[in-house]
Amino acid sequence: MFKEKIILRIPGPTPIPPRVQQAMNRPMIGHRSGQFSQMLSDVAEKIKPAFGTAQQVYVIAGSGTSALEMSVVNTLQAGDEAIVTISGAFGERFAKICERYQIKVHRLEVAWGEAITPELLQDFLVQHPMAKAVFATYCETSSGVLNPIPELSKVVKKHSNALFIVDAVSCLGAVPCEMDEWGLDIVVTGSQKAFMLPTGLAFIAVSQQAWKRIEQITPQAFYLDLKAYRKSMADQTTPYTPAVSLVFGLEEVVAMLDEEGLPQVFARHELMKNMTRAAMRALGLPLMTEDEYASPTVTSVDPGDLFDAEELRKILRTKYNVVIAGGQQHLKGRIFRIGHMGYCDPQDVLTVISLIEVSLQQIGYEITLGAGVRAAQEVLIQHG
């Protein structure tokens, strides 16, 4: 086995395309140079279609959580009320960030594996009319649920004046996002998922309505002050030293997304989801999410008492260099999650399914070898 040949199928970080890797190896340039300014404003412009916005997209040196925190600390102040919708670990993170800043959080929570529905949110909005913001997670990575963001947004706009703030860290660039059309006020994401880069960049786009609120607030954070980024970006620069090499990589990523075409990128992710789900079903493995809310970027499987998910992951990792994710928090040790996002295609999906089958057999769980692969192949063939 080639030790360095890792098949990384977790829901982020995801594999880096060779041309992106090469771009990041370019010699360093001055971050206040005209060359960097030009590159930054180009990529910030070219990334807008992935957000579905005409607004400026800000590129932050930080992991996704920095943008989550930015969306909280710039829009709310201590004592304000907010609704946080929680369908898993990352919704809970939003709540924790809010609480750190003494924001009064109303948690709208569903079981992991379920989605937040517009009906639930509507009732909750009526119960909490003072909420100044509603936070939602587009893809809840811990369960593989894709929450119905456009429908949730409609409900927020109809029943409140709250800002609607969306964590799209584990799906933006892999699924449609129409920030302006859907009325989203803030959308945040990170670099190490569908954007096929290493961890280290966060992105945030802000509506005009959100800016009105932001302008009234002096945030209790220095590095994450959005107004500083807006001021600098007007001069094609950043307030603090940017992650120059990651921006070299990003330049390549936006070119790749453009060459494939966003609709095709979304269709590829949809296909990989359908292949993975068909395979798991054919193998009799219980999926954690309904088809309606299944994310195109990550599939969670809950084997229950059928076999030990950790034993499966261990064989995959040690014998075949395939890395899939386990569960988080209370699902740690119980479920497994297959990432199919970013630099990943149907060929990769067939490989991982095939090796899951082999590994299941090797941990003593009887399956019909090839049943999952066959089901996935059929989805692929039907797709054409």
Ligand SMILES: Cc1ncc(COP(=O)(O)O)c(C=O)c1O
């Ligand atoms: C939905 C979601 N939100 C937020 C984060 C946090 O991002 P980071 O780990 O880059 O801070 C993640 C990371 O996995 C995520 O999947």
